[in-house]
Amino acid sequence: xxxxxxxxxxxxxxxxxxxxxxxxxxxxxxxxxxxxxxxxxxxxxxxxxxxxxxxxxxxxxxxxxxxxxxxxxxxxxxxxxxxxxxxxxxxxxxxxxxxxxxxxxxxxxxxxxx
Amino acid sequence: xxxxxxxxxxxxxxxxxxxxxxxxxxxxxxxxxxxxxxxxxxxxxxxxxxxxxxxxxxxxxxxxxxxxxxxxxxxxxxxxxxxxxxxxxxxxxxxxxxxxxxxxxxxxxxxxxxxx
Numbered sequence: 001x002x003x004x005x006x007x008x009x010x011x012x013x014x015x016x017x018x019x020x021x022x023x024x025x026x027x028x029x030x031x032x033x034x035x036x037x038x039x040x041x042x043x044x045x046x047x048x049x050x051x052x053x054x055x056x057x058x059x060x061x062x063x064x065x066x067x068x069x070x071x072x073x074x075x076x077x078x079x080x081x082x083x084x085x086x087x088x089x090x091x092x093x094x095x096x097x098x099x100x101x102x103x104x105x106x107x108x109x110x111x112x113x114x
Numbered sequence: 115x116x117x118x119x120x121x122x123x124x125x126x127x128x129x130x131x132x133x134x135x136x137x138x139x140x141x142x143x144x145x146x147x148x149x150x151x152x153x154x155x156x157x158x159x160x161x162x163x164x165x166x167x168x169x170x171x172x173x174x175x176x177x178x179x180x181x182x183x184x185x186x187x188x189x190x191x192x193x194x195x196x197x198x199x200x201x202x203x204x205x206x207x208x209x210x211x212x213x214x215x216x217x218x219x220x221x222x223x224x225x226x227x228x229x230x
Contacts, residue, residue, distance in 0.1 A: 043223040102157075102207075104156040104158070
């Protein structure tokens with residue numbers, strides 16, 4: 001069965017610090033990969049996605065993620081965070097060969113100190 | 115182009131009552147997905163529907179829960195005889211395609227169900 005692990009439950013950073021949120025998945029086949037963000041009081045928004053091609057994916061708001069197939073990882077990065085990045089971040093995977101349900105990680109809460 | 119619409123945004127039910135959650139997909143989308151988010155947890159897949167068909171209901175509890183996506187009108191997630199453990203946020207998502215395609219899912223704002 002597919003699963004997604006997010007290693008950090010809560011990350012606290014100061015503004016301008018660099019960010020890396022870990023994500024590993026377990027599935028042997030071809031996958032689509034996503035990072036979603038949920039700002040306080042708002043619904044899920046797609047930050048970035050990987051379907052195929054260049055494993056380094058650029059998303060909105062300066063975020064990027066790198067798909068490393070050999071490590072089953074899809075870590076999210078941002079070189080310099082802002083207070084407005086305070087939110088919950090979810091890594092997710094969808095197996096291309098199966099019905100299109102998305103499997104989500106448990107989420108990482110990011111708190112940015114101004 | 116309006117996004118995915120869900121209503122109500124907040125729903126309070128007493129134990130034993132029925133809860134009906136509605137989801138209108140984005141225009142042009144014929145695939146709908148329901149997810150549940152329990153407190154302090156990530157979203158868990160419940161069911162995947164196309165118009166008039168349930169494609170994958172592997173995440174649905176075996177009893178009390180049902181979903182439909184009729185030819186006309188919104189998708190409905192129905193919970194009969196609610197219990198306190200059903201309290202959660204229920205999210206609907208839609209996409210223009212399904213299996214095997216490079217389709218992302220667009221999420222609605224969710225319905226927060228509270229069972230008292």
